[in-house]
Amino acid sequence: MENTARMIGKRTTTAWKNPVSYNLQKKTRPGEALIQAFLFFCGVVSILTTLGIVLELGKEAWLFFGDPEISVWSFLTGTEWQPKIGKFGVLPLLNSTIITSVIAIMVALPFGIATAIFLSEYASPKMRSVLKPILEILAGVPTVVYGYFALTFMTPLLRSLYGSQNVDVYNMASAGLVMGIMILPLISSMSEDALSAVPRSLREAAYGLGATRLETAIQVVVPAALSGIIAAFIIGVSRAIGETMIVAIAAGSGPNFTFNPFNAAETMTGYIARISGGDLSYNTPDYNSIFAIGLLLFLVTLGLNFLSRAISRRFREVYE
C-alpha cells in the first residue's frame, strides 16, 4: 500500500525506468527497426520465390517454343500429344485436367458449402467443436493415400455401378471424385470461417423479420460471406488443377483426348510427374515441354484467381 501511495502523481526514479522527460526529439528504436526489416525480408522472399519460379518456367518454355518445329498456336490447339513423333498439342492433357477438376469441384463445392452452412448456422457449439477437427483431419490425409483410395475403392465402385466394359481401370471420374473428397474439407473449413465471421447482428435482423434459419443462412449470411467462400472455392480449384498424386495413380498414364470421364486420360500434372521421373536428357523438346505445360498450369491458376476476384467484387455484400 505504501508503495502504491508513493507512486501516485509523479514518476519516481525508483519505480519508473524512465523518469519524466519533456524531450520530444525523435528517438531511434533499433528493436522496432530490426523487426520491421525482418518482416519485410520475409515478405520479399515469398515474392522473389514466385518470381524465380515464373522465370525458370518461362526460360525453359522459351527453349521449347524456340524449336522451329513447334509453335505456340499448335501447342495450344493441337489435339495430339505424341512427343515421339513431334506432336505437341496440349489439349488432351488440358482437357483431362479440366474434366477431373470440374468433377472434383462438382463434388466439393456443394457438399463443402452445405457442410459449412450446417456447421455455422445449425450445429450447436458442442457439435461444431467435435465435427470441425474431424473434418480438418480429412484434409491432412496424404494425397497418395487418396490416390490408392481412388484406385482400389472408387474405381471398383464405378465399375460395378456402370459396368466394367464402360469404365476403364484408370479413369478420370474416379480420380475427380476422390479429388473432390480431398478438397471438400478445405472448402468447408474456409467457408465456415467466412460464415462465422458474419456479425450476429445481421442474423438477428433477419430472424427479427420472421426469417427461418434457412432463409437467413442462404439470403443473408452466405451473400455477406461470399468473398470468403469464393476464396475457398479458388483455393479448392487450384488444389484440384495442381493435384498430381491422385491423377497420376488413378486417372491413367497416357494422353488421351476424350470427353468421356470413364476413360483413362493423363492430366498435365500427371504427365509432368511421369516425365520428370523418367530419364530424359536435358534440352530435348520432350524435356522442355514439361516446362511449357507447367507455365500453362500457372497461367490457368492465375487466370482463375483474377476471374474470381472480379466475381467476388461484383457480387459480395460487404458488411463493414
Next chain:
Amino acid sequence: MEDMNQSTKYAIETRGLNIFYGDFQAVKDISLQFERNRITAIIGPSGCGKSTVLRAFNRMNDFVPSAHATGEVLYHDQNIYDPSVDAVQLRRLIGMVFQKPNPFPKSIYDNVAWGAKMNGFRGNTDDLVEETLRQAALWDEVKDNLKKSALALSGGQQQRLCIARALAVRPEIILMDEPCSALDPIATLKIEDLMRELSQNYTIIIVTHNMQQAARASDYTSFFTMDTDRSGIMVEYNETSLIFTKPKDQRTEDYITGRFG
C-alpha cells in the same frame, strides 16, 4: 370486432415471467401489461434485465443456447412460450429494432423489400418500399438513391431504415432495444418523433437507459432494477407522467432523480 375481455385488451401481457441464463436468473417474476397503440418504455440501470425481457416478446432469446423462460407471455390469448408456438410466425407479427443499426449489406430498396417478400408479399414492391420509407420519415432523404448500399447511410438514417424494414412486414408490435444509444441527439429526436407518429398504428415497446427519452417519448413507463441477488425485477409501472412526477417506490425516485446506487 373489438373483444373487450381482459385477455385481448392488451397488446401483450406477461404473467410471472422468469428468464434464466443457465443457472443464473436474469429476471424474476415479471407481470406487465402493454397497452395497444401506446408507447411503453422500460427503463432501469444496466444489467437489470430490460433487454432480456424485451427479447422474450419475440423469442429472440431462443438463439442464446443457455436461456430458458418460465411463466407466461400472452399474445392473442396464446402463451408464446408454449412448445406448440411457431417462433418464426411470431416474429412476423412482432418486429424488432436493435441497439446498433444493423441494415443488411444490400441496397436500401432491398433492405425494405426483403422481409416483405419473404413474408409472402405479392403486391407492388415499389409502392411498398415508398410507402414504408415515407412512414419511417426516410423517403425524402433516400428516394434518389434506392439502389445505393444501406451501409452508405448515416447512423441515424440506418436506424430509420431498420425501422422501415421492420414496418415493411406490417407487424402489430414493434420492439425497440435502445434504438438511439448509438445516435447523436438530433437523430435521436427524429426517431422519437417517428415513434410518436407510428404509435397511432402500432404498439411500441422501447427499452432505454435514457430517462429523458422515456419521459419525452412514452405513454407508460416501467422501472426495472436489480434485486440483491442481481436478478432483474420490475419495481413500478404506471403512466409515464406519474412515474416521473409521483413515483410510488423509493427506488424509482432514487433512480429518476439521479440518486441511484
